[in-house]
Amino acid sequence: MGDAFTTRYFNACLLIEAEGTRVLIDAPPALARALGDLGERGGERVGLDDIDHVVVTHLHGDHVGGLEQLLFWRRFVTGRKAALYAIPEVLAGLWETRLKGGMEILMNERFESQTLTLEDYADVLPLGPGGTAIGPLLxxxxxxxxxxxxSALRIRGRASSFAYSADTAFDPALIAWLGEADLFFHETNLGIHTPLASLAALPETTRRKMRLIHYPDFHSVEESPIECAREGQRYDLG
Ligand SMILES: [Zn+2]
Incomplete structure (x- = not known):
């Protein structure tokens, strides 16, 4: 639940399970280890094979640095493509600016180089207006x-919904949009991120639905004015 510079936590990401569909929101560095850690904490054992859908909020390394690991694993070990979703502006740069350098050329067993594209690794699907269905989720x-x-995300299941701010400056209109969900995760950090004080000043009805994520290492989880999401924590939204 940490930020880009954390030495205490994994970088922020969320794993959704709904009726057998698993969707990973962002793929941070050390993704396999983060998933393994979930199992160590008593959760279900989920590996890179078990995640068929990945939604990417943006291209900063702490949000996409584990994609190469996921896509390589699935190509070399299971041979099953994952589905990758993001807004078109994010997809436009994903291969060229983040993945191509390490993934474009592969050698076969005769040491012949082959040239690949992102579509060889994944089904690439833009998030569109009006909502994108992923299994039972919209x-x-x-x-x-x-x-x-x-992109911030709002994800609706059959009975409940949740939302995620992704990285953002303080934006009351965004918070109103997120707050239409039953529960939402909101970032807080320094610089152009959202100051904790701005979130703490929101009405109690809004703060009650909010869980902090992407907080700096020095943030006191125990004494936080808004409840913090913690690694390995499970939310059962019904
Ligand atoms: Zn960012």
């Missing part, structure tokens, strides 16, 4: 105030 997005194109 995924909506809204752009946030961040250095590079970034």
């Amino acid at each position: 995924v909506d997005f809204r752009r946030t105030l961040h250095h590079i194109p970034t």
Whole structure:
């Protein structure tokens, strides 16, 4: 639940399970280890094979640095493509600016080089207006105030919904949009991120639905004015 510079936590990501469909929201570095850690904490054992859908909020390394690991694993070990979703502006840069350098050329067993594209590794699906269905879930997005194109997400299941701010500056309109869900995760950090004080000043009805994520290492989880999401924590939304 940590930020880009954390030495205490894994980088922020969320794993959703709904009626047998698993969706990973962002794929941070050390993804396999983060998933293994979930199992160590008493959760279900989920590996890179078990995640068929990945939604990427934006291209900063702490949000996509584990994609190469996931896609390589599935190509070499299971041979099953994952489905990758993001807003078109994010998809436009994903291969060229994040993945191509390490993934474009593969050698076969005769040491002949082959040239691949992102589509050889994954089914690439833009998040569109009006919602994108992933299994029983409907995924909506809204752009946030961040250095590079970034989407917040609102995800509706049959009985409940949750939302995720992704990285953003303080944006009351975004918070109103997120707050339409039953529960939402909101970032807080320094610089152009959302100051904790801005979130702490929100009405109690909003704060009650909010869980902090992407908080700095120095943030006191125990004494936080807004409840913090913790690693390995499970939310059963019914
Ligand atoms: Zn970011």
